[in-house]
Amino acid sequence: MHEQDSNAGHIQLSGELDAATVPWRLRESENWFESGQETVIDLSGVKRVDSAGVALLLEWVRDAHARHATLSFINAPAQMRAIIDFCALNDVIRLRATD
Helix, strand or coil, rough: CCEEEEECEEEEEEEECCCCCCHHHHHCCCCCCCCCCEEEEEEEEEEEECCHEEEEHHHHHHHHHHHHEEEEEECCHHHHHHHHHCCCCCCCEEEEECC
């Protein structure tokens, strides 16, 4: 699930980001990134994540870059930060502690 405030470019995610949910989350995010827009995805509501969820973040980074948009993530859960650290993706996936 997500809630989006398109005027502010803020998206609040909740639930799970795993192999079972990534395909539909990718489909629902097709129009999230607009040229020149800054988008912030708040991950504080994410309760469970696996490597597929981190791969989804990479896909969003790629999509935002392709559309010349700026993307950052806030409030990533510890499990997600651990996977990102382990995979050495800190330079690719921009995590901020809070907004």
